[in-house]
Amino acid sequence: MNFYKQAALALDHLDAKQGSVKGSVAAAGVAQGNESKRILALVIESLKYKPTILDLLSSVKLLNLEKKVFPAKVPSGAPTSQNLVLVLLQDLLFSKEGKVQASDKWPPKAAILRHGTRLKAELVKLQIKRGLSSKEELERSGGDVATQIPRYVRCNTNILSITKFISNMTKANPPWTLLSTPTYPVPARSFFQDPHLSPDLFALPASTKFDKNLDYANGGIILQDKASCFPAKVLMHDWKDGEGQVIDGTAAPGNKTTYISALMHNKGEVHAFERSHVRFKTLEKMLERAGCNNVKAQRADFMESKPKDYENVTRILLDPSCSGSGIVNRLDYLLEGAEPEDDDVKAERLEKLAAFQLVMIRHAMKFPNAKRIVYSTCSIHTEEDEEVVMKALESPEARDFGWKIAPRSQVLPAWERRGRSEVTGGDKDIAEAVICCVPGEDRTNGFFVSCFVRDVPEYQPTEVVGRGKKRARQMDVQEEEAEPKRTKVEDNVEDMQTRTETIEVDTSRTAFANETSDQTTSKAKPKKKKKAKKAGLGA
Numbered sequence: 001m002n003f004y005k006q007a008a009l010a011l012d013h014l015d016a017k018q019g020s021v022k023g024s025v026a027a028a029g030v031a032q033g034n035e036s037k038r039i040l041a042l043v044i045e046s047l048k049y050k051p052t053i054l055d056l057l058s059s060v061k062l063l064n065l066e067k068k069v070f071p072a073k074v075p076s077g078a079p080t081s082q083n084l085v086l087v088l089l090q091d092l093l094f095s096k097e098g099k100v101q102a103s104d105k106w107p108p109k110a111a112i113l114r115h116g117t118r119l120k121a122e123l124v125k126l127q128i129k130r131g132l133s134s135k136e137e138l139e140r141s142g143g144d145v146a147t148q149i150p151r152y153v154r155c156n157t158n159i160l161s162i163t164k165f166i167s168n169m170t171k172a173n174p175p176w177t178l179l180s181t182p183t184y185p186v187p188a189r190s191f192f193q194d195p196h197l198s199p200d201l202f203a204l205p206a207s208t209k210f211d212k213n214l215d216y217a218n219g220g221i222i223l224q225d226k227a228s229c230f231p232a233k234v235l236m237h238d239w240k241d242g243e244g245q246v247i248d249g250t251a252a253p254g255n256k257t258t259y260i261s262a263l264m265h266n267k268g269e270v271h272a273f274e275r276s277h278v279r280f281k282t283l284e285k286m287l288e289r290a291g292c293n294n295v296k297a298q299r300a301d302f303m304e305s306k307p308k309d310y311e312n313v314t315r316i317l318l319d320p321s322c323s324g325s326g327i328v329n330r331l332d333y334l335l336e337g338a339e340p341e342d343d344d345v346k347a348e349r350l351e352k353l354a355a356f357q358l359v360m361i362r363h364a365m366k367f368p369n370a371k372r373i374v375y376s377t378c379s380i381h382t383e384e385d386e387e388v389v390m391k392a393l394e395s396p397e398a399r400d401f402g403w404k405i406a407p408r409s410q411v412l413p414a415w416e417r418r419g420r421s422e423v424t425g426g427d428k429d430i431a432e433a434v435i436c437c438v439p440g441e442d443r444t445n446g447f448f449v450s451c452f453v454r455d456v457p458e459y460q461p462t463e464v465v466g467r468g469k470k471r472a473r474q475m476d477v478q479e480e481e482a483e484p485k486r487t488k489v490e491d492n493v494e495d496m497q498t499r500t501e502t503i504e505v506d507t508s509r510t511a512f513a514n515e516t517s518d519q520t521t522s523k524a525k526p527k528k529k530k531k532a533k534k535a536g537l538g539a
């Protein structure tokens with residue numbers, strides 16, 4: 001199928017369902033690789049000029065004039081005529097080449113060209129009417145919320161020291177200025193250490209591009225939203241090398257796993273689980289790129305892991321699939337005007353997600369030597385946030401194994417926005433103990449972080465075998481008694497977002513349903529460290 005038809009199908013998908021721009025390209029069945037990047041670019045450009053093109057179509061009634069080529073009813077599997085016209089006109093009127101890149105014999109191209117002169121004349125009229133000096137100014141402008149969020153850059157200390165990163169920036173040509181105090185919006189060519197996640201997280205102007213940055217290419221820096229750094233930071237609170245091992249139960253694409261790895265100084269062992277086949281590959285790539293020597297990745301379902309096989313694990317991160325309602329996609333403004341999701345559908349979806357999130361936490365609570373579990377979402381819905389935490393605290397696992405909520409003092413106490421006490425049944429301590437982020441307002445995406453803790457005797461590798469086994473046996477009994485029947489929810493839920501910004505075109509909505517269940521294990525093969533060269537950010 002040609003590339004215009006695929007782009008038009010992605011637009012049809014966006015019109016039919018709410019979803020992300022990138023996700024719709026994947027959902028339209030577009031193969032990965034350069035072709036998908038080209039189609040994504042066309043979809044984005046078409047959305048930018050959609051209002052203008054629709055205005056043009058109200059003057060030049062192309063769909064009526066060329067009914068045979070652009071019928072109102074199209075055969076199944078074909079894109080709608082309106083969206084096909086949209087992508088064709090985008091290329092004809094706004095692309096650098098100024099032409100439709102298809103054979104002249106292709107009927108849709110021929111039909112468009114029959115009206116080319118008139119369309120161009122109407123476009124000039126529209127531009128003059130709006131008092132604009134170029135047709136490019138007809139593009140929709142960016143969303144306010146997204147522009148309030150700085151471009152966050154995490155220095156990946158597995159590869160690049162913080163001192164070296166700063167020096168690469170300040171010696172770049174033209175140089176960047178390191179500010180000593182946070183300033184918003186971040187001034188051009190300036191950067192500073194984030195006040196909550198210093199020393200390794202930096203804030204840069206929102207529009208900063210990284211395609212030509214060598215530290216980025218070498219894995220020395222990772223583009224990661226500030227809020228998405230919180231879970232690893234909270235998990236590794238007071239970590240001492242040699243304490244034990246760590247599990248990341250829901251790891252791909254690997255932003256948090258790579259941060260955990262760095263916070264462990266690339267020592268010890270992190271077990272990273274990822275169930276999706278496609279996303280597991282992304283995870284492997286990211287671990288390799290980030291030079292993680294201490295991560296053992298498994299293509300496996302965390303729910304099928306046996307707690308007694310992980311006696312050395314003391315900390316677990318769970319950042320499971322969620323609605324992604326907190327994500328402020330830099331492309332979201334392009335979807336303004338889309339039909340909102342039906343309330344009942346939304347409630348049902350949230351209920352299913354929350355049920356899945358809860359069983360994941362309850363499973364994590366069974367690990368014999370675990371003493372710290374971080375649960376996070378990039379959702380702003382209480383159903384997936386505080387409500388899940390309350391249910392987890394009331395669960396038999398929490399009661400039997402002594403899990404409670406970690407106090408604020410251990411959960412980034414300096415972060416001001418805490419939980420919603422109306423959801424915690426008025427329990428202010430629980431509300432204070434968790435973190436919320438409001439998209440844009442907090443200069444982050446929307447996010448939620450909670451942490452469960454319990455006292456377990458200090459883990460001793462030599463002694464623990466007996467004690468751990470005993471505890472594991474007790475837990476097996478609990479598992480049979482307490483675990484709710486696992487629904488198929490997780491298998492059907494799409495991962496509603498991808499929080500990696502390191503892969504510019506990603507498969508953010510991987511459907512789990514079609515995956516096979518074979519499991520693979522791989523120890524990340526760290527690539528040889530390349531010398532970081534001067535940062536020449538292209539912003």
Ligand SMILES: C[S@@+](CC[C@H](N)C(=O)[O-])C[C@H]1O[C@@H](n2cnc3c(N)ncnc32)[C@H](O)[C@@H]1O
Binds near residue numbers: 228249252319321
């Ligand atoms: C929100 S994403 C995780 C993002 C990741 N923590 C990061 O920061 O890059 C959730 C991931 O969990 C995976 N997942 C969901 N259920 C799982 C399960 N039961 N076992 C393993 N992985 C699972 C999904 O495929 C998805 O890749």
